[in-house]
Amino acid sequence: MNQTIIFYPLLIHIMLVLLLYILLGIEKSKAVKAGTVDRKKTALHNDAWPDHVLRVSNNIANQFETPILFFVLSLVFFSLKAVDVTVLVLSCAYVASRIVHAYIHVTSNYVPKRLGVFMVGCVILIVLVVLAMKGLMLS
Numbered sequence: 001m002n003q004t005i006i007f008y009p010l011l012i013h014i015m016l017v018l019l020l021y022i023l024l025g026i027e028k029s030k031a032v033k034a035g036t037v038d039r040k041k042t043a044l045h046n047d048a049w050p051d052h053v054l055r056v057s058n059n060i061a062n063q064f065e066t067p068i069l070f071f072v073l074s075l076v077f078f079s080l081k082a083v084d085v086t087v088l089v090l091s092c093a094y095v096a097s098r099i100v101h102a103y104i105h106v107t108s109n110y111v112p113k114r115l116g117v118f119m120v121g122c123v124i125l126i127v128l129v130v131l132a133m134k135g136l137m138l139s
Contacts, residue, residue: 006083009091010074016099017063023106024056059105063098066118066125070094073128082135090124090131097121 031037031050041048046057074091077083097120104114 001084001088003078003081003083005088006074006078006091009088009095010071013063013067013070013095013098016095016102017060020056020060020063020102020106024053024060027053027056055106055109059102062101062105066121067098069125070128073125073132076132077128077135080132080135080139082132082139087128087131090128094121094124094128097124 028049031053032039036050037053038048047054049057070091077087097117101114101117101121104110104117
């Protein structure tokens, strides 16, 4: 299998983050135009923004937590030449979980559902770590 294919899910996740930044800009612009925000206060206090802005902002922060582990694992699999169908499917499933998590977070922000999707992503990462350790031991 072509080992570089592992970078497709990673690039899709990067695109998700960039789209969230665009959404954040749109939401901030709406808040400023609506006059619902003290612009001087927002320069120092993120919580001065309305909830619809904070949801997007908080989700962007989430995209730099467990996804960092996914990025590192992608590089590990690539270095070990251990990218196979299982790793690719799990990587795609992880990124899909991040997309669903982002959608829930920026819309309803229903925490039990968001937590469930987050945990699915964490379980996928655990399986990927075990597979990476197995690949490391076999190399």
